[in-house]
Amino acid sequence: MRLRDQANEVARLVSGLDEDVLARRTVPGKWSLKELVAHLWRVQEVFEGRIEAMLTHSDPPIGRYEPDGDPEFEEKLKSTACELLEGFRTEREQLTTLLDSLSTGDWHRAGAHPDFPHYDVHFQIEYMIWHEAHHIYQMLQRRSPLGKIPH
Numbered sequence: 001m002r003l004r005d006q007a008n009e010v011a012r013l014v015s016g017l018d019e020d021v022l023a024r025r026t027v028p029g030k031w032s033l034k035e036l037v038a039h040l041w042r043v044q045e046v047f048e049g050r051i052e053a054m055l056t057h058s059d060p061p062i063g064r065y066e067p068d069g070d071p072e073f074e075e076k077l078k079s080t081a082c083e084l085l086e087g088f089r090t091e092r093e094q095l096t097t098l099l100d101s102l103s104t105g106d107w108h109r110a111g112a113h114p115d116f117p118h119y120d121v122h123f124q125i126e127y128m129i130w131h132e133a134h135h136i137y138q139m140l141q142r143r144s145p146l147g148k149i150p151h
């Protein structure tokens with residue numbers, strides 16, 4: 001499944017680097033590799049919460065996620081990059097296990113999102129995949145000055 005593959009890519013792109021290097025901003029004013037992992041984990045939590053809401057309620061209201069000034073994101077940055085990756089991967093496994101168990105009807109359970117009129121579990125997961133792919137591309141770019149990327 002793509003979400004499992006992408007988590008492996010995130011792990012590959014941070015592997016072999018020390019904490020101080022992972023926390024370094026290789027592009028001034030842009031997130032470091034560590035901050036990108038923290039963002040992906042935080043977004044995964046938010047999206048997972050929405051999926052839980054849609055699976056357990058009928059058409060629940062879904063709030064927008066605003067990363068700027070999110071205190072939960074700031075809290076995550078107190079952990080090491082290694083701990084962030086570990087937490088991200090553990091919860092990714094829980095999420096993909098949940099997704100493997102869903103019925104066709106579950107995938108089409110809806111939520112009321114202010115920006116997306118046809119919002120359901122399927123849409124949320126597809127959105128998550130492409131949002132994450134965008135940040136993995138940023139990780140590749142920001143990893144490139146730090147040395148050869150492991151296979």
Ligand code: NI
Binds near residue numbers: 039131135
């Ligand atoms: Ni983002």
